[in-house]
Amino acid sequence: MVNSGLIFDIKRFAVHDGPGIRTTVFLKGCPLRCWWCHNPEGISCASEVMFFTYKCIECRTCAGICPTGAVTFESGMHHIDRQKCTACGICSEACPTGALKLVGRMITVEELMQELEKDILLYDNSGGGVTFSGGEPLSQHRFLKEALKECKKRFLHTVLDTSGxxxxxxxxxxxxxxxxxLFDLKLADDEEHRKYIGVSNVQIKENLRMLADTGRGGDVILRFPVIPGITDTERNIGGLLEFVASLKDIRRIDLLPFHDVSEKYSRLGREYKMPACSAPDAERLNHIKDCFEGIGIGVKI
Ligand code: SF4
Ligand code: SF4
Incomplete structure (x- = not known):
């Protein structure tokens, strides 16, 4: 039994992560590398520091206090050497403006339950509950399982937001x-999946089929990120339609339009691989909606 896990956020009053009003717990660590990932702070399985340029008043407190010399000012610009940073969090505690934020903290199942229990009445009244997201929550599956078990002991509705x-x-x-x-479905072709997501899609498809074949299709909402020029091509839509049509009783598919999160990547010192592009327009989204409705699947944009 693993009694503690690394999380990067707990979002109360969430309304887009499953039915009703929910609390979403974001677990750190993900084996995928989607070019468009909108939660890059969930990728690493270790704590890290985010830097918000617009909040920095260049007081240099962080540079003076950092025990590893990771913070420097090169040509007057704040810089964190990510190789030297041990994510001790001293700088974020000392920063007077909140320009530095430590993402990633250990939490025990008991502590998590205390947080979740604050909103039990809200869950009951709205038909909501608790959502586990990330990162990929299954990358901390032992902690996840213990947390889920405790939720069920309290009769809380549970959602798993997963890449599969x-x-x-x-x-x-x-x-x-x-x-x-909430099961992500991105690219039908394995070669393209490896290119844009960093891993094969074979296991993902097998897991989705396992859910459908064991009578859990009705408990699955697919989530399709509509990424211009990558996932929204006719070839990919065709491949996904063929695959989804072969699955039993899938409840629905949600279309998630692309939005640019490059700013988040620079806050973490990470490379943002997505080329510049705009959000998909209504015409494109409606076309994809029509395609999935054509095979008898409910669609939400
Ligand atoms: S988290 Fe610690 S090691 Fe990293 S930059 Fe801040 S003070 Fe330095
Ligand atoms: S302590 Fe905060 S405000 Fe001061 S230089 Fe560092 S990041 Fe900027």
Missing amino acids: YAPVEVLSSVLDYVDLF
Whole structure:
């Protein structure tokens, strides 16, 4: 039993992560590298520091206090050497303006439950509950399972927001404690999946088929990120339609239009691989909606 996990946020009053009003717990660590990932602070399985340029008053407190010399001012510009940074958090505590933020903290299952219990009445009144997201929550599956079990002991509705990328035994280990899956579906072609996401899609498809074949299709909402020129091509839509049509009783598919999050990457000192592009227009989204409705799947934009 693993009693603690690394999280990067707990979002109360969430309304887009499953039914009703929910609390979403964001677990750190993800084996995928989607070019458009909108939660880059969830990728690393270690704590890290985010720097918000617009809040910095250049007082240099952080440079003076950092025990590893990771913070410097090169040509007057604030710089964090990510190789030297140990994510001790001393700088974020000392920064007078909140320009530095440590993302990633260990939490025990008991501490998490205390947080979640604050809103039990809200969940009951709205038909909501608790959502586990990330990162990829299955990358901390032992902690996830313990947290889910405790939620079920309290009769809380649970949602797992997942890429589906995990060994089938790992996914199977939490099935009994998950009421609804928000399951990402991105690219039908394995070669393209490896290019834009960094891993094969074979395991993901197998896991999705396993859910459908074991009578859990009705508990699955697919989530399709509409990324111009990458996932919204006719070829990819065609491949996904063929695959989804072969799955039993999938509840619905949600279309998630691309939005630019390059700013978040620079705050973490990470490279943003997405080329500049605009959000998909209504015409494109409606076309994709029509395609999925054409195979009998409900669609939400
Ligand atoms: S988190 Fe610690 S090691 Fe990293 S920059 Fe801040 S003070 Fe330095
Ligand atoms: S302590 Fe905060 S405000 Fe001061 S230089 Fe460092 S990041 Fe900027």
